[in-house]
Structures are given as structure tokens and as C-alpha cells.
Amino acid sequence: MGEEKKRTAREIIENYDGAAVRIMEVCGTHTHEIFRLGIRKLLPPQVELISGPGCPVCVTPVGFIDEAVWLALKKNVTICTFGDLVRVPGTEMSLAGAREKGAKIRIVYSPADAEKYALEHPEEQVVFLSVGFETTTPAECLSVKQAKKDELSNYSLLMANKTMPQAYEALKGSADVFLYPGHVNAITGTELCEDLTEEGVSGVVAGFTAKELLTALAVALVKFQEGKPFFVNCYPRVVKPEGSREAQQLTEEMTEACDSEWRGLGVIPKSGVCLKKEWSAFDARKKYNIPSIQGKANPACRCGDVLQGKCKPSDCKVFGKVCTPQHPVGACMVSNEGACSAYYAYGDNQ
Amino acid sequence: MGEEKKRTAREIIENYDGAAVRIMEVCGTHTHEIFRLGIRKLLPPQVELISGPGCPVCVTPVGFIDEAVWLALKKNVTICTFGDLVRVPGTEMSLAGAREKGAKIRIVYSPADAEKYALEHPEEQVVFLSVGFETTTPAECLSVKQAKKDELSNYSLLMANKTMPQAYEALKGSADVFLYPGHVNAITGTELCEDLTEEGVSGVVAGFTAKELLTALAVALVKFQEGKPFFVNCYPRVVKPEGSREAQQLTEEMTEACDSEWRGLGVIPKSGVCLKKEWSAFDARKKYNIPSIQGKANPACRCGDVLQGKCKPSDCKVFGKVCTPQHPVGACMVSNEGACSAYYAYGDNQ
Amino acid sequence: MSSLKDKTVTMAHGAGGRQTSELIDQIFAAHFANPDLTADDAAVLTPPAGKMAVSTDGFIVSPAFFPGGNIGKLSICGTVNDLACMGAKPLYLTCAFVIEEGFPMEKLEEIVSAMEKTAAEAGVHIVSGDTKVAGKGQVDGVFITTTGMGQIEDGVNVGGTLAQPGDAIIVTGDVGRHGCTILLAREDFGIEANVTSDCAPLWKTVEAVMNTTHDLHVIRDATRGGVGTVLYEIAGQSNVGIRLDTASVPVAPEVKGVCGMLGLEPLYLACEGRMVIMAPKAEAEKIVETLRKCPYSKDAAIIGEVIDDQPGKVVMTTEIGTQALLPQPGGELLPRIC
Amino acid sequence: MSSLKDKTVTMAHGAGGRQTSELIDQIFAAHFANPDLTADDAAVLTPPAGKMAVSTDGFIVSPAFFPGGNIGKLSICGTVNDLACMGAKPLYLTCAFVIEEGFPMEKLEEIVSAMEKTAAEAGVHIVSGDTKVAGKGQVDGVFITTTGMGQIEDGVNVGGTLAQPGDAIIVTGDVGRHGCTILLAREDFGIEANVTSDCAPLWKTVEAVMNTTHDLHVIRDATRGGVGTVLYEIAGQSNVGIRLDTASVPVAPEVKGVCGMLGLEPLYLACEGRMVIMAPKAEAEKIVETLRKCPYSKDAAIIGEVIDDQPGKVVMTTEIGTQALLPQPGGELLPRIC
């Protein structure tokens, strides 16, 4: 074992000669970093990386964009949003398209900035497009708390927040090993992932630097060869087993589980979170009485399959032809973290 | 008399050799046309033309502009106005200055267009700057009538309308002969002017073409030489002795006399008109509760004296130096029909 | 290009990446193609022989489409005419667009297509361009800046300081049509009249005049401020007086009618296809004769003369035979006309 | 000029009459004065000897004032640098302004004064200008279009199609500063960092390089889209591959920090004072040595090479030694940076 000890993570990966293994990057940032680092090129053929549903922009359904466009154009509301959502196609148009028609769309760095904008612009109605997993939801909740403290009546959230556990359940079997999203685990802790091993689901929590990613993959491959379901936290400097108690408490205090539609996966019961009744003044759907909108995705788009690892972006007929980052057909092509966008940006040859 | 009969009006004017005579052009349009046609150059030295108070823009006091600016900037009202008012200096700024600060100022051709704009823009509050003498007041009244018919609650007048008779009284003695403003007489008729002869005030009603103006001046000079107070209607194709009954009735029906401030002349009792109580919903002063604003004219400006014929524009120290049509100090320099503007535009050498 | 239907200009078209290239290829390069047009940072050109004339102008006219033209046609005419005023044959033109997010692509193509046609007519090559997209509400529709380079023809020496007493003053057509058209197109005044802009490229016209005589003193296009402003400018620059025969100034009756309604002076309304020419009286008839054969100057007329009296002033002979000053140009409240 | 205090640009300044002349005299002519500047319709100039380079660009950057410069400085640098990219010495420049009604006169003067200074530094004459005023809300502050004419230096032949395998790729300084500065100046993101724009006129820099060697293939300024976009452009135009050594690309730590926060790639942020130079490897060290002596290129570095592999692509050597494509440039959602 003396010699083996010194093998670097990269060597382990490059020299893996075990059984065929499918590893799913749940998180879009992982997908992107893996491409950026050229890691796919290191993999022996029997190791397949699949991109999963872990980009909040990608899993947000068309109808959510339609709701935001409706608010912007019909209710003259100022939309504050993370930049990635602006070009996601809705049924009729994206938010960028609405902006061309005069809608006020502001890109912000954080929900707190949206709340601050509302505070400073009492004459405007401000809605923040609240998307994200367990990592982001606390930031959005904090902005609502602040809005209450500031006694704002012009700030609310249009929510499409989601939680991962139900998705893991839905994706069970799509992959042999999950590369868990480090920042989600930073909030939730690792208990659920450990529990999943009992159901036969293996995984490692990965960080985002080159070394962290290589290590996590190496660990995954070594453990996979051992043949038993496993879980390893390869991101211990950020992820603690218990996660962030404060964030968990905050989310629990302010939100409750609800059914939520995932692009490609459909409605997953109890996979979403929304504000509890006592916070409903900050719920844009209630506040503006948004009509139920049935978004229609472009039928050519296979985002759904891509998000479930059922196909590669390049298997989609319109990939790189009709669908490009300049003219995205589906959400996976818009977000930097989307699998289609990563495949496109880094070339098909990887 | 055979020969004399053929003398043209121009010859009469050029060859006038009677006593010194001061003729006041009451109307700014007359002032402008007389300059444009170079008529002053035809006059023998003992005939002096004085510019009177007959330009509605010139006699409008500074405080009126201040009120309009207040409405535009503080009440976010859309101001509709005749173009000449836009650059008249207020105490702090002109309407052009307010527009630079984001005020909405629209130049219209008629009050009816302002009313129509209000009809088509129910989301805006529209105020028309109602200035003018007997000629213009009916147009402004008609717009209010239409607004009532259209059930508008977003249209009103900021009124500085004035009537001529009291001004004639105030100016008695300023001149030997008045060149009466043809279009005012078209509405009011000629009775008042005829009555004024009994008080020793002479005058002729003049039209606006070259021939009409020359004729009116010739008639004035010939009659003046006869030595008795006189009145001649030299604009019969437009001015009837009875005036316009319809216009008189309309004005009577909708407005009542009120005290009014004239630039240079001060407040002249009962020289203004304002809407009657039953139309007060269309009175911007009442509607917006405009605070009483004491406008401050530039102390260097001698508009007041100019308007009373007490001095010529060129007697004003700032004329042509600080005060130019580009940077007007007083209203008489702004309006095309203002005496200072005419003196400036057509040169000092006339 | 039916594929442009319903398409709009987006922020991405201005980001300098692939969509900017697409826009350039599909709209600009497609219409402006000529051997001198560059895709590089700068065009590489053979400079004019002799002296070179250079002129630039920004165009922000609102509305961008008006009877008789659009902002594209105007942007070529304006600069071509400024070169022609110097007796310069227009050779090269650059154009820089600032476009509002959401501007319809079809409209843009219509503008660019008008530029193509007008440039071809004027014999000028568009050699380089630029496109910026500004957010909704940060620019009103589309603004275009053109810069032209021309070759100054030998033997001709014209300029605003060269008017001489005894020169005849010629205007190449009826005045005020462009300004009047824009006023009406804005629909603020509810007036209808069958008036179209006089907007036209005048190099060929000026060339014809130069072929008639080299004895020319001033050529100037009467744009912002109209013929009246030009006359005062020249009177000042050359320190001469100008006598204007008001009755001989050609004005379309409709323009007169509109001016009557609004209290405007046609001499101060902008033209975009009219030159004021000053040349010795002996040449004047010949020049007018030549002009009347050119397509954009059939109504050319002698409207006055340069005098040594009253330097810096423009004196009119009025309808009653008196002399009066033409009112000096002021800061008119006119809409965006160019 | 304390008399400008509290004064603003009004519609009358754009009407073409007396106030336009006042504005021109007090602001533009006062700062741009040089023997070639015209008050006429067009400037009359001696054309460059040999070939002439011509470039135009519109500048609409928001905010108009930013750490390290303002829209005026930028508008000179942008066009001077486009000429320099063609190996052309900038001779003449025109500028056309579109100004929003109410724009503070003092700010305008600050802009014009920066133009004067930058033009002087670049050795270019401003020869002709234009001013339009648009109503409040019809243009955002001030837009400037500059057009430059330059003389292409003998013996130098550079262009986007001329990159050759074996060329070294040089960048003249740290990347992304301008784009990063503008992002921060907009204050939408609440991030503070001590970053100033790299905006600078680079003709003297390019001249120094050309005096070092004539063996140059490509010179391009990395403006909109940044160095990454330029590399992809050249790879496409020259049909070559490009290998980029990511670790040697100079990036200021603050720029890295801001990019980290916002998830941006510094290679795709605009520069306004950086050139990408491609030249045979044998010349590369000499070029870098020269650059490091010039004021705006002290951090010049060799960042990669042109290869015959993977034509049209840019391949990075990553921090773990693998090869990966640099993501292709896309339609980024960036603010108005130029």
C-alpha cells in the first residue's frame, strides 16, 4: 500500500480499470467545472459522467417564466432576478423579450439587493424570482424577513424553490454514484445522503476546486470498486454532517413543503417550498392573484431527458443547430450551469 | 378731390405732414407684421408707433409660469400649452427648464388638442395653460365643455385669461390713436371702441395683411388730422359691429370676471376671466390646490414700461445684451409677438 | 427578407459576440457590400487625390420614417451634401448605429436598404460601420452617425467666407419641406397636408453646377435652421449684406399653409435636399438653367443678391416694396428634424 | 470654467442656430482647437500618404464617468486603437455628439476636456464635429461617435486572417479591467473593489512594437467581448487553432475577485487599452520587452501560441494540465460598456 498511497487522484481516475460506472453530477456547477477542467478527457471509457437536474434554472418550468412575464407586462411590476433566468424561453417570450416591450427587469446579485431596491423605490412594485435549492432558499427567506422589518408592502417572491431529497428518489437508478452538490449539503448536512446508502444509493459530496473535484471522483471510483453502497463527504472544509442549523431553522420557520413542477421530471409531490401562511403577504402568486398559467415548452426540447440523464445534450436534434446559447430553445442551454450549454460551450468533442 | 382719391394708403402715410401723433399697436401680431413689412421706415418722424400690451404671453405674470412649473414638477401633471409660453422665464425656471428636469410639456395647436390628449391618456393628469384675450377664451371654454361631455376627470385649465376693455381704460392717454386688435373685435364687436370715442379715445380696427395695415394707418392719420375723436372699422370682412354672439354667449355662460395681474400693469380689477363655480372641477388652481405663489420678475426687466408704451425695448439696459430671444429675461423677448423680440429680430435700426 | 418578420434587435446583438456578427452579416454587410467595406477594425482605403474633405453628422430624427424618406436615407444625404458643399465628390462613408433594444428588425432593414440605395445614387462606398444596442428607453428608436470622406475637385474654391457683393443667391428648390414634413409626421398638431421631405443626395447636382462653371463662391446645404439661418451665417462669415427677394423664394403652397397655421416662417424650416449657391451674377442664369435639368432642383431660382450694405444682415424686399430685415434666427422650438 | 456651473444643455443648443454656435465655440472649439478643425460643413485635409485606414465607433457607455476615464476619453481611445490595430498612425478624428436635454454643461466640458487630452496624447487632430440634442428621456446622457483616419505605416501588414501556426500570442496587459470597472460603477451589484478602467490610447505602444519588428501578423484591441472573443475571432478568420496558457494570462486579483462573485470569466470582460498581438515566436520576447517599457503595457505577457490543430478553436491548458476548450463567446448580459 506504500506505493499506492502516493497515487494522485488524477492517476486513480485515469487508470481506473474497474466495472462500468455511471456518475451523475447532480449540480450544474459541477458539470461546468468538470468541463472547464477537461476532466471528462481523463476518464477511461467505462466511466460515464451524466449531468443531473441540479441547476435551478434548468429545472424551472416554462410556466414560471410565463408568470414572471405576466407580472412584468400586465401588472407593471419590477422583476428582480438572478441573471441566468433572463433569457430562459417562456411560452410566448423570455424576460429579455418582455424587457424589449418595456418591462422593467433588474439583474441582482442577491435577494437582499432586490429587497433593498424595493425599500428605495416605494413607488414600484418589486418581485424577486425566487428559484434555487436548499442553498438559496435561506437567502430568499432572509430578504422577506427584512422586508417585514422594513414594513415593505411592495416586495414579494415569485417562488419556484425546490428541495433535493425527492429528486434523489426520483432519479434513483439513473446513476451508480451521485456527485452530491456541495453547497446544498453545506445547508442540509449529510444525513440524508448517508441514509440513502441504506437504499443502495452511493454518492460523494464534492467541492468545486480542481483538487476537490478530482479527489471526489477518485474517492467515488475507489469506493465503487469495493462493491458496497457508500457515502463520503469529500468537501469537509465546508460541509459539516449536521449542516447549517440556522439555515434549516430559518427555512422551517418560514416555509412549508409543497408540490413542485420540475422541468422534465414533472410535478414531484412535496419537492417544493413555499412561504407559510403568515408570510403570504410576500407571496407574489397570492398578492397579484396570478392566473394559473400552463406553460408550453418547445416540443423539440429534450431538457427533461437530459436532466434525468436519459440522453446527452448532443442527442437532442436541435442541439447546436436551432438551439444555441444565442437562441436557446430550452433552459439547459441558457444557464451557464446547464448541461446543454456546457456541452455547447466546451465543444462536442469532449 | 379727384386726384387725392387715387393716393394710395402708402402715399398718405409717407406724406403725412400733420401734427405729431402716437399710435399704439395694442396687438402683438400687429407689432410683428408692421416690423416684417418695414412699415416703420415709411413713417415721417412725427408719427410714432408704440407697442402695447396686446400679447397674451407678454402680459402673463411670472407667477403664472411658477404655478405651471409647480404643477409639472410637484404634481407630475402633463402641461399642454401654446408654444410661446415654454421659454418664458419663471422665478426659478421656465417650462423648458422644468422639461429638462423631466417634466412633461406638450406644445399643442389648440385647447381642443389638449382635451383630446387627456381623453387618450386617462392615466395622465393634463392641464392646459389657458392664456389669451377675448379671441382665445372661447376656444378654451369649448375644450372644457368637451371635457365635461367626455366625462374627463383628468383635464383642467390653469387660467390667466384677460379682457381688453379695462386695459384700454388703464392705457388712456398713452397714445393718441389705438390700432385695435382685429381678432379681439371679431369676437367683441365694435361697440366698446365706438363708446371710447365719447371719452375722447380714437382708434381704428386693423386687419393683418399689408393692405389692411396700411389702410388702417392711413385712415388713422387722415382722421386724426380732422381733429375729432374717431373710430373706424378697417377690418370689416372679419369684424362685424355686433361681434360673435355665439362666442360672447359661451364666455358669459361659462366664465365670470375676476381681478387679474398683468405684467407691468399690476392687478387690474375685473380684467380677467375665470370659470364659474359650476365648472370649477376644471379649474386647475382649485383642483390641485395650488399654493399662492408670488412670482419675482427680474428687476432689470422693463417689460412693464414697454407694455405701457412708456419706453422702447431698446431703452431697457439689458436689451440685446443679456436679454436676447436665446436667453430671454422678460416675456416680451420670448414671444414672437412681443415688442422686445420684434425690435431684436428686425434690428434696432428701424 | 421575410425571415426578419417579428424579429427584434436584442441586447445580445450589441454584445460584440456571435449575434453581433449575425446582425452585421444579415443586415449591414448584405446591403452595404462593396470592395471597400471592411469586417476588420478599420477599412483600408486609397486616399483621395488632392485635398480631402471630411464631414460627420449624427441623425436622430423623430419619427425615423416620414413621407419622402427615413433616417437611413437622411443619414446618407446629410453627409453627402456636406461634402458636396465643399465641392467634394463623396468617396467613402462610415456609419455607426445606436439601436434601441426591441427595435423591429424589418424596420432596421428598411433603413439600411434606403442607405444602400442612396449611397449608390451618390456614388459613395460605405466602408466601415459600428452597432451598439442600448436598453429600452435609453435611446429613442435608432440613431445613426455617418462620416464622409470626399475628394475636393480641382479648380473649385467655395466656402462660407467667400461671398462677394454682386453675387447672385440661388436656392436649388422650394424651401422648408423637410422641416414641415417632420412637424406633420409627429401628429401633434393635427394638420394634414400633402408634403414630403425634400431629402436627397445632391452631389450629382453640385457636380453638374461645377461642370457649368468653376466661378462659384458659396455652396451650402440649408439643413437645421433652413435657408434663413444659412443666409445669416454667410452674411456673418463673409461680412456682407444679403438682399432677399421674398417673392421669388419658392415655397410649396402646402408648406405656406402649414406655416400659416402654426405661425412659422418657411425660410427657417429645415431642408435636406436644398443648396444655397452664391456666384457672380453673370453665372447665375447658366447655373439655374443647369439646376433645372437636375432631378432635385427643377424649381431652382435666384432669390437675392449679395450687397456691401448692411454687413452681417439679411434684408428682404417686402411685398409692399419696402426693405425690412429678415428676423434673425433664434432658438426655435422644433422637433428632432435630423 | 466656473461660468458653466449649473448650466445645462437645452433643446435650443441643438437647433442649429445661435445657441448651437455658442456651445460649439465655448466647449468644442475651445478644447479641440487645431489647424485642421473646421467650422464649415466639412474639414479640408491633406490625405494620408500611402494607404488610409478608416474606422468608426459609437460610444454609449453607462455610466459616462467611471474610475479611470469617461465616455470622452473612451471615444478617442476606441477609435485610435482601431486604427492602431491596422498599423495605422491616427491623423484625423471626427466626433458627433448626441446629448440629452438637461445634461450638465460642466460634465460635458469634462468629457470634451478628456477628449482633448487623449487626442493630444495620441497625436490625432479632431477635424470636424456635430452636436444634436435629444429630448429628456430620448437618449441616456450623452452618446459620442468618433471616426478616425490614419496612415498605414509602410512595411507592416497585419490583419485578422494572418495568424500563423507558430505565432506567439501576446497580451499587452492584464485583462478585463474596463468591463469590470463598468460593472462595479453601475452599483447594481453592491461590490466594491479598487479597479480602474484600462482605457488608454495605444498608438504609441503599437508604434513602439512596429519599430521593434515589422514581423507582426495580428494586432487587435480586445474591446467588447474581451480577449476570449478576439481569440475566437482570429482563430476563425485565420482558420487556425489557438492554445492558451490560462495561468499566464495576467488578471488583477480584484478583477478575479469580482469575477468569482459574479460567476464571470475575465477573458470575456472588455478591455479598452489592451491589444492582442500575434507574431512569430522568434520575435515574441523582443516585443514583450518593448511593451514592458511602454506606459500602458508594463504587464505584457505571452499567453499562448497559434497551432494548426483544432482550427477555429481556442484550447486552454488548465490548472491540472489537461486541455479544455475555452467556452465559446456567447450573448452575455453585460451592461453598456463602450
Added chain:
Amino acid sequence: MCVGLSAKVVKISEGTAVVDAGGAKREVSAQLLEDLEPGDYVMVHAGVAIAKITDEDDDETDQLMEELL
């Protein structure tokens, strides 16, 4: 702003008339004038026809001069 314009009535509707001056047409109020007919000449001010004009031209002044002298 006191500009008055003589124009020909070319069309009559309820309370309004379209007037023509040298080919420039505009709708104006006809509420102050009864019995207006196409072909009539009117004096227009601020969008209102304020007076019917007996004569399109100013020839009446000739007569006035005759009488006077």
C-alpha cells in the same frame, strides 16, 4: 399665439369643420358659427373658426379707401 388664419371650409360635420389653407387641412371647431357651408371662408384661431369672412381677399379695404378720400 394670436395667429389668425383665413381658410376655406371643405367639409362640415357636427360642430366641426375641416378647413384648408393652401392644401394644409385641419379639423377645427365650428361651434361658434352657424350655417357654415363648404366653400365658405373663415378666420381660424386656436383651432376654432371664430368668424365668417365676407371676402377671401382684403379688397374691401379698397372700398374703404375710396370712401375715406
Added chain:
Amino acid sequence: MCVGLSAKVVKISEGTAVVDAGGAKREVSAQLLEDLEPGDYVMVHAGVAIAKITDEDDDETDQLMEELL
């Protein structure tokens, strides 16, 4: 949008912290982390410090590899 950034805390106020990444500073919420002190390293996401980082660097992974192999 899921970008996370490790940054150094340079200032603490009530509920907020100013963090620094390579000289880029921004105020973030510190409400999810107790006892934050200047000098600490945190992971920042969407304007909120979501986790304290034991180690600025990713050296921990070395240890992990050690253990693993």
C-alpha cells in the same frame, strides 16, 4: 446562479459582514453564522455567508486522499 465563493471576513456589523475576495468587497448577510470574526473564511452564496470554512485552501482533500488510499 449557484456560484459559491470563499471569501475572508474583514468586518462585522449587526447581522452583516463585509467579505473580501482578492480585493473585491461586498456586504453579505451573516445571520446564518454565529460568532463570525474578522479573519474567518466563509462560503458566500447569493449574498449570504452560508458556511464557515475550516481551511481557506482545499488542503483537507490531501488528508482525505491519505486516508482513502
